[in-house]
Amino acid sequence: MRKERLLRRLDEIGLSLERTQGALLLLGLGSVGNELDRLDEFSDLDFFVIVKPGYKTRFLELLDWISASHPIDYAFKNSRDGFKILFSDGIYGEFAVFEEQELENISYSEGRIVWKKSSFDDSKIPSSQVQKSNIHEVSLDFCINEALTNLYVGLCRYARGEKLSALRFIEGHAINSILKVLHLLEKEVAYYPDAFANERRLEKRFPRFAVKLEHMLQGYNRVPESANVILEYIESVHPINKQMCNEVRKLIKLCLQI
Incomplete structure (x- = not known):
């Protein structure tokens, strides 16, 4: 089942991060985050990786930490912070990398901790960081x-x-x-x-x-x-x-x- 494969792949990325210097936190978002009830056969991976100060460039320029979980066939740097990727087994994902001090300035819906370094302080993770936009208007x-x-x-x-x-x-x-x-x-x-x-x-x-x-x-x-x-x-x-x-x-x- 694809759902199990997605969650297993995210866990595998967490294990890879455990072995990679500078990694602090893997945060699952969307249907692989706190909305697991809507995870289905058409879902993909959406996640944030939080790293120590000074490590962001390393995690964006070298994707060995993610290919170690499974080989990737496609990687497109779609923003200054992240990539869209396709694993060789057909699993698609989008991710962004942020340094620890950037957490308070990024927008995201509430995420699920998939992996964290034992020394990382959970209280640094905002429960939700959505900057209200004009998606809902009152007029x-x-x-x-x-x-x-x-x-x-x-x-x-x-x-x-x-x-x-x-x-x-x-x-x-x-x-x-x-x-x-x-x-x-x-x-x-x-x-x-x-x-x-x-x-x-x-x-x-x-x-x-x-x-x-x-x-x-x-x-x-x-x-x-x-x-x-x-x-x-x-x-x-x-x-x-x-x-x-x-x-x-x-x-x-x-x-x-x-």
């Missing part, structure tokens, strides 16, 4: 009007032939604006909300809205149709300016004729 009026104007701008771009930009404004920005206040429009089911990506597990958290999504996200060649469904939705959940609504409808009609 319904602001976000709905933002979505409305996203539709307008996107349709104007579609009309001039900028279909990709139109897609991003309508099926991207407008939907994101709605997601920020969806908790004010529909009762949210408590199922592991992600503080950094509001679309995660949306189908379980907002099942009534989820069934509408396929009509809001019809793709590159049906952007006006998507815009029409989104407009009808925002009209149904919040009062919007009629003139602006009419202008958007005119643009939808125009774009459908292109």
